[in-house]
Amino acid sequence: MNGPAHLRTVPIEPAAEEVSLYEIRKKIYPRAVHGVFARWRWALVFATQAVYFGLPWLYWNGRQAVLFDIAARRFYIFGWVFWPQDVIYLTVLLIVAAFSLFLFTALAGRLWCGYACPQTVYTELFLWIERKIEGDRLARIRLDAAPLSLEKFAIKALKHTAWCTVALWTGYTFVGYFTPIRDLGVRAITWQLGAWESFWIVFYGFATYGNAGWMREQVCKYMCPYARFQSVMFDRDTLVITYDRNRGEPRGSRSKSANARAQGLGDCVDCNICVQVCPTGIDIREGLQYECIGCAACIDGCDQVMDKMGYPRGLIRYTTENALAQGLDARGIRRRVFRPRTLVYGVILLALIAAAAGSLASKNPLKVDILRDRGALAREAAPGLIENVYRVQLMNTDEKPRQFSIAATGLPGIVIAGVEQPVAVDAASTKLVTLRLQVPIEAQAAREALQPGSHAIEFVVEAVGDNKVVRHEKSSFLIPR
Ligand code: SF4
Ligand code: SF4
Numbered sequence: 001m002n003g004p005a006h007l008r009t010v011p012i013e014p015a016a017e018e019v020s021l022y023e024i025r026k027k028i029y030p031r032a033v034h035g036v037f038a039r040w041r042w043a044l045v046f047a048t049q050a051v052y053f054g055l056p057w058l059y060w061n062g063r064q065a066v067l068f069d070i071a072a073r074r075f076y077i078f079g080w081v082f083w084p085q086d087v088i089y090l091t092v093l094l095i096v097a098a099f100s101l102f103l104f105t106a107l108a109g110r111l112w113c114g115y116a117c118p119q120t121v122y123t124e125l126f127l128w129i130e131r132k133i134e135g136d137r138l139a140r141i142r143l144d145a146a147p148l149s150l151e152k153f154a155i156k157a158l159k160h161t162a163w164c165t166v167a168l169w170t171g172y173t174f175v176g177y178f179t180p181i182r183d184l185g186v187r188a189i190t191w192q193l194g195a196w197e198s199f200w201i202v203f204y205g206f207a208t209y210g211n212a213g214w215m216r217e218q219v220c221k222y223m224c225p226y227a228r229f230q231s232v233m234f235d236r237d238t239l240v241i242t243y244d245r246n247r248g249e250p251r252g253s254r255s256k257s258a259n260a261r262a263q264g265l266g267d268c269v270d271c272n273i274c275v276q277v278c279p280t281g282i283d284i285r286e287g288l289q290y291e292c293i294g295c296a297a298c299i300d301g302c303d304q305v306m307d308k309m310g311y312p313r314g315l316i317r318y319t320t321e322n323a324l325a326q327g328l329d330a331r332g333i334r335r336r337v338f339r340p341r342t343l344v345y346g347v348i349l350l351a352l353i354a355a356a357a358g359s360l361a362s363k364n365p366l367k368v369d370i371l372r373d374r375g376a377l378a379r380e381a382a383p384g385l386i387e388n389v390y391r392v393q394l395m396n397t398d399e400k401p402r403q404f405s406i407a408a409t410g411l412p413g414i415v416i417a418g419v420e421q422p423v424a425v426d427a428a429s430t431k432l433v434t435l436r437l438q439v440p441i442e443a444q445a446a447r448e449a450l451q452p453g454s455h456a457i458e459f460v461v462e463a464v465g466d467n468k469v470v471r472h473e474k475s476s477f478l479i480p481r
Helices: 036-057 084-108 111-116 118-134 137-145 150-176 181-189 195-215 217-223 226-233 297-309 321-326 330-335 340-361 444-449
Strands: 066-069 074-077 080-082 240-243 316-319 366-372 379-382 385-396 402-409 415-417 423-425 429-440 453-463 466-479
Touching (some): 036 181, 118 150, 366 453, 402 415, 402 429, 429 466
Antiparallel strands (some): 074 080, 240 316, 402 453
């Protein structure tokens, strides 16, 4: 009931609390870790970087084996030359990459993120440099907390110089995929680089330096879209890195000789090593989190602790939800690798790869584009002789020069004029020829076949001395009224 106005109680508003949408980053100092999965990660670092840094230095048929020559609109990949018309292969490559990602994610979670993603690989490389120069976790924490001194400045300067050198080398290699790398090196040494080349070397290098040296886990946590949707590709039989709560809890420290069970403790000694080695700074014991990049560093870290304590390994391990719920052993988990989702991805992937490989193996090095010259209408070249003009573009995507003969069929008496045959086309070149097709309409057969209007014809272009290299191109021939 409301009382007199001067006695009415006024509800007190709770003090408004300001909540920031942005979290201040706490710098993470991942501890060095050794073990099976660390070795796998380093093997992938070596493999991917050997490919990335090594490929542009390989030679094939007297040219750079892998070169994306954007100015000439030609991509060279070993024995193949790809033209803009071959964009279908790029499409297939992207689809294959997408399905591979789906398949591997369904099988074992974020395998790509943990072992092969450039962000992981370069962060691992930059962290290695950091550890070599500044020391492991505790030394780095102490160094950062120490006031600036000449020694600290020298250590930091050395680290950043090493980072910048690696970063610029990645930028130089990147540009080396688009312009011959040896020539690029000579021009870099003699300060003759073009503006765009310099820009891309510095830009790419800066991106590597920033992402691997400074941003690190923030790229995975806030910038990478894959982290947000990868969980939809998981199912209950996907291998994920999991802390075995049943075995580990209740956690607690104890001496090595203590009887943990008698103390009512699980196997987790609460040493926090799994958190200290984690490059994203999370605690896997709190369950699967989107920040987890699946690097398995926590498995290696925990296994070392289990070894020291004399406990079986695998308190943190690759396992599946079903395996934990149903107590499946390794065999049971393997049996569920082949399930409808992985089989569908696998079959589609194999079909795509087989189709692309078959198409590449039988790739025709001749491409032909034919355009009827609309500027020159059908005309009567001589009494009873109708003539159409065509522009024929011959593309020899092969790495050797070839000669091509051009013929036309489809109308009685049709002949080609105005071009010297065979037509020579240099290696990996195009040639545009203008030619005339002539059809005599006075002949009896032609008179019956030809009415005014458009008539379907076919060009046959064939490599001299190699009848497997041939193209049949449809076109039309106009008979004027
Ligand atoms: S929780 Fe483990 S697997 Fe996930 S990112 Fe951290 S260390 Fe890597
Ligand atoms: S490393 Fe293993 S034992 Fe140590 S806290 Fe993590 S889960 Fe527990």
